[in-house]
Amino acid sequence: MDSDSTFQGTSYDPVPGGSMASATVDVHGTVVAWSLGAQWLFGYLPSEAVGRPITEVFGLGGPAPIDFASYPAAWVGEVNAHARDGTPLPLQLYAHPLHGPQGIVHWYLTILDRSASQENQPPVEDPDLAHLREWTLAQSPLPVAIFNHKGQLAEMNDSMARLSGIPVQEALGKRLRELTPLPIFTEFDDLVARTLREGKLIRHEVRSQLREDSPERAWTLFFAPLKDPAGHNRGAACTVFDTSEQYWARRRLAVLNDASMRIGTTLDMTRTAEETAEVLVPQFADSAFVLLLESVFKGAEPTFAPLHDPVSLRCLVRRSTLREPLHIEGIPEPGKVARFPLNSPLGRCLSEQRSVRFRVDSAELEEWLERYPAYREIIQAAGVRSFMMLPLLVGGRPFGLILLTRRHGLAPFSKDDLLLAQDIATRAAARIDNARRYSRERSAALTLQRSLLPKRLPHNSAVEVATRYMPAGFRFGVGGDWYDVISLSGARVALVVGDVTGHGLHASATMGQLRTAVRALSDVDLVPEELLTYLDDLVIRLNTEEATYSSAEESPRPDTMPEIGATCLYAIYDPVSRRCSMARAGHPPPAVVHPDGSVEFVAMPAGPPLGVGGVPFESVEFEVSPSSLLVLYTDGLVESRTTGMDQGLEQLRAVLSQSSSSLEGVCDSVVRTLLPAGAIDDAALLVARTRALDSRKVATWDLPADPAVVGEVRAWTTRQLAAWGLEELAFTTELVVSELVTNAIRYASAPIQLRLIQDGTLICEVSDASNTAPHLRRARTFDEGGRGLFLVAQLSRRWGTRHRTNGKTIWAEQALP
Structure with missing residues (x-):
């Protein structure tokens, strides 16, 4: 490159004597030539300047901006020099290496005074293409770097230097992986090599830190091959675009869309809380906690009543980007109850029903941490940089909250982040409350269901x-x-x-x-x-x-x-x-x-x-x-x-x-x-x-419709009970059988059948061809009848009528002794 000026603000006025301020130094930085323009600017005669170190005649008060013995290429930069009388001279210095048979033997320095007012400077008349190209690189607000065919950095503008935090003089001649231990630079170095190898434009998007002390941002990098007229790759250029705002806007929209699609796919309260945390981490935050008021978790309804101090919160879900979540006392654990003072940020979030965000160095949080130093230790141990707390409300009544954190290395939560998170929290609150109410109703229905089902099946x-x-x-x-x-x-x-x-x-x-x-x-x-x-x-x-x-x-x-x-x-x-x-x-x-x-x-x-x-x-x-x-x-x-x-x-x-x-x-x-x-x-x-009932436990007798058979029935019943070893029931059974058979003969029609069954109880059945069912009635004092079924009911454990297609059966059941 051969130019007399770069960068906005450079003076283009000729100096007295018609000579540009310039000098020539050897590889040791000793002045070997001195122009009249340099004499006018610094106040040293050529005889006084030649032979002295350039740092001394420039009044730099420190080392030279580059090492003239080892620096491999031209260098442009700003220096703060001083004239002979001590007057400060903000200068633009352009160092051109002069080569001999053995390499660089001298450096030609062009010195441009930047202290003159830009408004008083005439424009360069008809600048050539070299000027325009150089100004484009130097003045571009976009970070630009140029690499030679070996992948070494040959040039970069001030924007790139500021972005990377690496001085130009330290970077030139080195590959990117040699500049910093950050893994992202190794990735960039591989992309430069690929561009040189393939000769194609490469677009690369990344979200990372470019300096250890800088926050994580999103970048779009273009690696373009630089080809000679013959089409051979001679180098590569990298242009960097900061797309953080677009990236976070897309991420916010994606998170919001994700929330509408993924939160509330089930009516399980815990699963709904998990879905909320999955939407937020890692797309939006490093960690997320979904906490429910302990009273609500146990079945109480959210109310407008003041919260108790301390506030008891049960952690439903905890999700983190860490492979192994931190287990620090004071950090809510899933399934556990944590208690926080009502005047704490979490307590105020719930009691005031408003979303809040804090940086760890904010005055409001610092004031509270002064009173509760234990929480400061928790924050420091977790490496948290910023918080966000979002109340979960239903009908204006709080029933829980979402706690989000970002650790060091990520930008703190912004106002836009807070608005997005509030929208997600509103959706999550509605769906978690739906699941909570459904779980309560389901529990009640299941309890009712199980209470209505037989608890113990009857033995038979x-x-x-x-x-x-x-x-x-x-x-x-x-x-x-x-x-x-x-x-x-x-x-x-x-x-x-x-x-x-x-x-x-x-x-x-x-x-x-x-x-x-x-x-x-x-x-x-x-x-x-x-x-x-x-x-x-x-x-x-x-x-x-x-x-x-x-x-x-x-x-x-x-x-x-x-x-x-x-x-x-x-x-x-x-x-x-x-x-x-x-x-x-x-x-x-x-x-x-x-x-x-x-x-x-x-x-x-x-x-x-x-x-x-x-x-x-x-x-x-x-x-x-x-x-x-x-x-x-x-x-x-x-x-x-x-x-x-x-x-x-x-x-x-x-x-x-x-x-x-x-x-x-x-x-x-x-x-x-x-x-x-x-x-x-x-x-x-x-x-x-x-199962089949043993035929020996069943006795059947077909009876004629003759009142005289009642006496024989009593005798037959007594004999059958004796055969079964149930003599103790003979007297009551005779009465029951006698009354049932008498009613059948008197009020019903043939055929009439008597059946005795021994099956855990003694069952007496009398069947007839009538469909008229008997019923109990109160007999008056002088009535001659109407007491038969009353006696049966008193002597039996239970009795009843069973209708058949061809009649009915009256039965009575007695407990076995």
Whole structure:
């Protein structure tokens, strides 16, 4: 380069004598030539300047700006010199190396006085291309560096020097990886080598520190090859653009978009808090804490009441960019409760319901740390540079906060960061509160559901039973699935499985109503299809009442459902006849596992779901071999979004065909195979192994419609009880049998049958062909009749009437001694 001027502010006036101020020095920095312009500027005659060190005649008061013996290329820079009389001279110095056969032998120094006013300086007339190129490099606000064919730094402008913090004289002639230990410079050096090797423009984006004492910023670097006219790579140029503002703007938009898409994908409160932290770290902060008021975490509602001092906060989630999060006493740990003074930044954030940000050196934070030095130690140990605290509010009531931190090396939180974080905190608060309220409702519904399910199944000789209930996951909530086992008269047992549509408290409450209704109707000993008809009427009535109640309100309640729907399967098994009758209302068909291991699904009419009305239900009856399995279940076990009903039934068939001898093992195998990842929808399973009652424990006698047979019946009953070893019950049983048989002969019609059953209790049954049910009445003092059923009721533990298609059966049950 050969130019007399660079940089804005340089003086272009000729000096007296018509000579530019210049000098020539040898490689030792000794003046060997001195111009008249230099004499005018500094006040030294050539005879006085030649032979003296340049630092002395320039009045630098220190070393020369470059080492003339080793510096490899031209150098441009500013120096603060002094004239002979001590006058300060701010100068622009341009050092040109002069080469001889052995290399550099002299340096030609061009000295430009920068103290003259720019406004008084005439412009350079018709500057040549060399001027323009040099001014472009020197005056460009963009950092620019030029590298030779070896990848060594040949030139860089002041902008690049300021950016890197490396003096020009120290950088020239070196590769980038030799300038600083920062890994990013090694990466840049590799990019220079790649540019020289490939001869192509390379664009590189990076977020890093370019100096150890500078904050992290975003940069876009362009590495361009410098080619000679023949197209050969002779060097490379690097131009740096600071894109931090654009980078953080994009990051803010990305974080905001991420928050809208990712926060609240589930109704699990902890998972929602985790999603919030995942959105913020590492894209926005180094670490994030989601804290909930301990009272709210335990189930209380957020209130406007003043907070207690200290404030108890439970840490739901902690997320950090560190591979191993710091475990420092005082830093909230997930699942633990931390307590903070009400006048602390966290306490004030909640009590004042406003978002705040602090630098660790802020006066406000410093004042508080003076009173609580322990927190200063925590901040220093964690290496935190700035904080941000965002209250979580619902309806203006605080229930938690988000704490964000950035460590040293990152720019502190800005006002724009605070606005973005407030938007994210608002979204997160709504979704966390939704999950919190849902979790509370789900817990209440699950508690209600489990309280309504039988806690202990009744013991009976008809079946051995095992059950499972799997509540739905958080996405759907607790549903209305239920099962029940009900002891009936005549040693029979009823098996029930049902499913109420919908989820939540309403479904659980409806399930409780239907289960109670089924138990009440089963006490009347209704056949399956008739019981489902009554149950269908009940659901229709509930829907009517719900619709009437909702229409009477100005606005519908959020906990009401537009319509109740349910499915149900009701089965009755008789261990005496070994026959099973069942009917279903839109429910999946039950499976029967025969003693030989074969599995079949009972072919029976599906029937409409409960609440449809107008369509009759039909039942089927079939014989069941002893030790067979009756498998009743809800659709959540065999059907899902990925598995159709037919596929689920085949999977169930395959599992049951290889089931173990233990009923608990059967249940475990079915659940493990069909629900490996847990239940998506509610699922109920009831497995019953059938038993047959020993024929020696059943005695039957067909009776004629003759009052004279009553005496024979008493005698026959006494003999049968003696055969069973139940002589103690002979007297009361004779009275019960006598009254029941007398009523049948007097008020009913043949055929009449008496049956005694010994099955944990003593059961007396009298059947006749009449459909008229007897009822208790109060007999007057002088009435001759009306006391028979009263005596039966007093002598029996319980009694009742069971209707059949061809008559009725009156039964009475006594406890065994």
